[in-house]
Amino acid sequence: MIFADLELKINTKSGNEILLLKREPEEYKKTVLVIGVFHGDEPDGEYLINRFLSERTDTKNRLLFIPCLNPDGKQNNTRTNANGVDLNRNFPTKNWEPQKKDAKDEYFGGEKPASELETQFLIYIIEKYVPDLIITLHEPYSIVNYDGPAVEEAQKISEITGYPIQESIGYPTPGSFGTFCGIEKEIPTITLELPEKSDKEILWNKVKGIFTYISESY
Ligand SMILES: [Zn+2]
DSSP: OOOSEEEEEEEOTTSOEEEEEEEOOSSOSOEEEEEEOSSTTOTHHHHHHHHHHTSOOOOSSEEEEESOSOHHHHHHTOSSOTTSOOGGGOSOOTTOOOOOOOTTOTTOOOSSTTOSHHHHHHHHHHHHHOOSEEEEEEOSEEEEEEESSOHHHHHHHHHHHOOOEESSOSSOOTTOHIIIIIIISOOOEEEEEEESSOOHHHHHHHHHHHHHIIIIIO
16 A cells, blocks of 8 residues: 555556656645666665555655656666666766667667656656655665755765765766756755665665655755
């Protein structure tokens, strides 16, 4: 049982659904968007979101959740979507560049910026709901990466999880969501890298404070 309102849903190329769920108090000042499974082979974000939503809790902020942005990739256990595109390289940033598509290129950014339905859906949501903070849940580095004016939020999440802050992931990421939202739109954007293949109970206990933070104290 999920305690949230279904706000929007779309169907993917392979016929899977992408959901936007919402918890909205009557009055609120801030909106926080949390996104799981940007990459299909990184499933734990969806688990954490659904775990949080399986309990009724109060929130002072409007909370939006996309538990699984890339259900086709999840179905195939691939980083990319059904078109072989890395969604985290498909955003229309100034540094977007066409990349060669090799047989096994898991970082292919698409034929053009925002070519993918998943990318378009997320851009639509950001323009419609204008979040004050966005958290994307990835794996497997156990770090808190951030883009845009998110240093305080990154510090808080680092304190909660014990994962260190890393400002740059160490390699160029043209067309990334962090560049698009954080650097270019100046929306505080956290890329939380969860550990690889963690025990779900241990993981939940490690990160559940983030949900308390975005519900109660952010
Ligand atoms: Zn990822």
